[in-house]
Amino acid sequence: MKTVRNGSRRDFLRQSFAGAALLCASGGAGSLATAEPVAAKSGVAGAKSKVVVARDEMLRGADSKVDSGRILALLDRAMKALLGHDHPAEAWKALIRPGETVSLKVNTLGGRGISTNVLLVAAICERLQQAGVRASNIVVWDRDSSELERAGFHLAMGGERVQCYGTDRVGYEENLAAWGNVGSRLSKILTERSSLLINIPVLKDHDGAGVTIALKNMYGVIHNPNKYHPDGCNPYVADLNMLPEIRTRMRLTICDATTAIYEGGPGYKPEHCWNANSLLISQDPVALDHTGWQMIERKRAEKGLKTLETEKRAPHYIATAADGEHKLGTNDPKRIAIVEA
Amino acid sequence: MLCGLELQEIARNQAGSPLDRRSFLKCALASGAALGINGVAEPAAGMGAGAASGTQDDARFTVEAKFYQKLAERKIKCKLCPRECTVGDKERGYCGVRENRGGVYYTLVHSRVCAAHVDPVEKKPLFHYLPGSIAFSLATAGCNVNCKFCQNWDISQSRPEQIPAEYIPPRRVAEIAKQYSCPTIAYTYSEPVIFSEFLMDAADAGHEAGIRSIVVSNGYMQEEALKTAYGKMDAVKIDLKSFSESYYRQVVTGQLKPVLNSLVTLRKMGKWTEIVYLVLPTLNDSDEEFRGLAQWVKVNLGPDVPLHFTQFHPEYLLKNLPITPVPTLERAKAIADAEGLHYVYIGNVPRHPSQNTYCPKCRKMLVERVGFTASQMLIRKNSCPFCQHPIPGIWHV
Numbered sequence A: 001m002k003t004v005r006n007g008s009r010r011d012f013l014r015q016s017f018a019g020a021a022l023l024c025a026s027g028g029a030g031s032l033a034t035a036e037p038v039a040a041k042s043g044v045a046g047a048k049s050k051v052v053v054a055r056d057e058m059l060r061g062a063d064s065k066v067d068s069g070r071i072l073a074l075l076d077r078a079m080k081a082l083l084g085h086d087h088p089a090e091a092w093k094a095l096i097r098p099g100e101t102v103s104l105k106v107n108t109l110g111g112r113g114i115s116t117n118v119l120l121v122a123a124i125c126e127r128l129q130q131a132g133v134r135a136s137n138i139v140v141w142d143r144d145s146s147e148l149e150r151a152g153f154h155l156a157m158g159g160e161r162v163q164c165y166g167t168d169r170v171g172y173e174e175n176l177a178a179w180g181n182v183g184s185r186l187s188k189i190l191t192e193r194s195s196l197l198i199n200i201p202v203l204k205d206h207d208g209a210g211v212t213i214a215l216k217n218m219y220g221v222i223h224n225p226n227k228y229h230p231d232g233c234n235p236y237v238a239d240l241n242m243l244p245e246i247r248t249r250m251r252l253t254i255c256d257a258t259t260a261i262y263e264g265g266p267g268y269k270p271e272h273c274w275n276a277n278s279l280l281i282s283q284d285p286v287a288l289d290h291t292g293w294q295m296i297e298r299k300r301a302e303k304g305l306k307t308l309e310t311e312k313r314a315p316h317y318i319a320t321a322a323d324g325e326h327k328l329g330t331n332d333p334k335r336i337a338i339v340e341a
Numbered sequence B: 001m002l003c004g005l006e007l008q009e010i011a012r013n014q015a016g017s018p019l020d021r022r023s024f025l026k027c028a029l030a031s032g033a034a035l036g037i038n039g040v041a042e043p044a045a046g047m048g049a050g051a052a053s054g055t056q057d058d059a060r061f062t063v064e065a066k067f068y069q070k071l072a073e074r075k076i077k078c079k080l081c082p083r084e085c086t087v088g089d090k091e092r093g094y095c096g097v098r099e100n101r102g103g104v105y106y107t108l109v110h111s112r113v114c115a116a117h118v119d120p121v122e123k124k125p126l127f128h129y130l131p132g133s134i135a136f137s138l139a140t141a142g143c144n145v146n147c148k149f150c151q152n153w154d155i156s157q158s159r160p161e162q163i164p165a166e167y168i169p170p171r172r173v174a175e176i177a178k179q180y181s182c183p184t185i186a187y188t189y190s191e192p193v194i195f196s197e198f199l200m201d202a203a204d205a206g207h208e209a210g211i212r213s214i215v216v217s218n219g220y221m222q223e224e225a226l227k228t229a230y231g232k233m234d235a236v237k238i239d240l241k242s243f244s245e246s247y248y249r250q251v252v253t254g255q256l257k258p259v260l261n262s263l264v265t266l267r268k269m270g271k272w273t274e275i276v277y278l279v280l281p282t283l284n285d286s287d288e289e290f291r292g293l294a295q296w297v298k299v300n301l302g303p304d305v306p307l308h309f310t311q312f313h314p315e316y317l318l319k320n321l322p323i324t325p326v327p328t329l330e331r332a333k334a335i336a337d338a339e340g341l342h343y344v345y346i347g348n349v350p351r352h353p354s355q356n357t358y359c360p361k362c363r364k365m366l367v368e369r370v371g372f373t374a375s376q377m378l379i380r381k382n383s384c385p386f387c388q389h390p391i392p393g394i395w396h397v
Helices: A009-018 A029-033 A068-083 A087-091 A118-130 A145-150 A190-194 A216-222 A236-241 A283-304 A318-322 B004-013 B021-031 B170-179 B194-210 B221-229 B245-252 B256-269 B288-298 B324-340
Strands: A048-055 A103-106 A138-142 A162-166 A177-179 A182-184 A198-200 A202-206 A210-211 A250-260 A276-283 A334-339 B068-070 B076-078 B097-102 B104-107 B116-120 B134-139 B184-186 B212-217 B235-239 B272-279 B307-311 B345-347 B365-370 B373-378
Touching: A029 A048, A029 A236, A048 A068, A048 A283, A068 A087, A068 A118, A068 A276, A087 A118, A087 A283, A103 A118, A103 A190, A103 A216, A103 B345, A118 A138, A118 A198, A118 A250, A138 A145, A138 A190, A145 A162, A198 A216, A202 A283, A210 A216, A210 A283, A216 A236, A216 A283, A216 A318, A236 A318, A250 A283, A250 B068, A276 A283, A283 A318, A283 A334, B068 B245, B068 B307, B076 B104, B104 B194, B170 B194, B184 B194, B235 B256, B245 B256, B256 B272, B256 B288, B272 B324, B288 B307, B288 B324, B307 B324, B324 B345
Parallel strands: A048 A334, A103 A138, A103 A198, A138 A162, A198 A250, A202 A250, B134 B184, B184 B212, B212 B235, B235 B272, B272 B307, B307 B345
Antiparallel strands: A048 A276, A177 A182, A202 A210, A250 A276, B068 B076, B097 B104, B116 B134, B365 B373
């Protein structure tokens, strides 16, 4: 088994995103053959949805940049807390069926300042490969290739390496997918190149929607997100996440809260960003969004800002996603188990 | 000289076999390179529709928008339509075709033509405007509403980089119109509100060349923008989609009141205006709504404004509804007639007698229409040749 764990993160990034080097799977076919996907209930503590909040106050080096080794360790800690496996690869194996193609939907609208951290994505790719996923069966993606590049990702299409490109390179489905108030063409990366979707949003304030975390990151999957911003994106966010093409693929959310923004989002406003040095992980995107929203509210209170409700931009779409019509998860604090790790 | 796409499109339409929007896109994608189309965005190998980004020269289509207000922190407020989107840096408005770049708002669709045809003017429909004439008709991507019944949703609800387009600047638009003997340029198919800057420049170029301009629009526009942009039009057709705010909110994702205001403004400006009302079974087809609409038109615009009740065909997000029954359209017309409107038409129903224009005084037929063709035109000197009653409209070049 070849592992990149002993190599530097920089080497890994070069190999997996830009280079041609093969990164062999850490898990063999035999072990994969027995792997079972984790059902939704595995993210539940008793009757509760589990949201892991993993923090590392030493996440950053002297230059204040995220340290690649520490973010890998933080990811491992979070996954262990969520799924209960001692060895990191085992936790990932529990999520994946043999032969699955895994897509990592990142958020790169905010440029280098406030996008999904490249080192976090590299760490996830590393663990996926160690769990048996071929590098070429992993695609890191967002709406637009140029936005990915601006956020620090190296584009890669073809070859035996982790794939990385935007929907602009492959287009959208010709036919509409519709649910409720949403009718959209879906990215072909989702429909044709993903059997499993891992959502990797950023913890952000949003001037219209209140917050943008897990559920709203799916706006980057469709061709017409501009149509769904009225009324605080409610009920559009919830309706969009009901599309079977999204719902059946969504397996896990890993919210990047290494750097987060509590005001002035979704664009990058350095004066309103803070180093939360955290990851939020859950299989319940509604519970994760509710938890992330409360983190933003606490930060706003600390900074002397009004609540989002007072500013008339509370993220009501989270409650809609939890209602009886959608049932995408729970926003009831009594039914959310927040696990610090 | 026309480029390949223009020739291909126009030729097909003149042969009486118009392409639908999807066929157009497919055709453009599939045949662009092979035909040596000049200026058509060529998709990269293996790409399908919707993968046009990066293959079009964005800079050619990007022009500073005319109707917006700068705000603090590099934000802007769009003043084009009543939505008044507040747009942060690097973001776009609801229409998807206007982008804030560093606090300056840009249209991304100037001269970015994604559909072009030569159509009979009756297809718009405009029935009191140069009957039997043809119009060089064009569109860009984008729309400022999201009608659940949109028949052109694949261009109106897309971002410009998602669909193939061709660079056709205003003077070229006028040249093409002239070359094909079109007395008129029509801005249509998607929603011309959102390409107002292009429309204005093309209208100016057209007028310099002796060619008129007409617009087919939802009228969902701020007053100043309407006066400035549609002030350059020779005739306007407004899609009044309903006479109820709740319908506008739920089915159109817009508002009724600003559209009514636009109609009144156009009337005050003296623009020749016709109204189309698409009748959707169960959603906007009550007697009360037809009556309220007709009464409002008579009081606010006058009895001579043509009102077209047109038949709905299931499309986009409303495929569950049936085609509008012809008796429903006839009921709508009967109500509007009874309220005293002089020119009430039934549309999208081939060979229906209510497609013809009749003199409101002597009831003689003045313009006979078969499909999109005006087969007989008897109006002379803007009047009925039988009783000399004036017939309002723009009848002669």
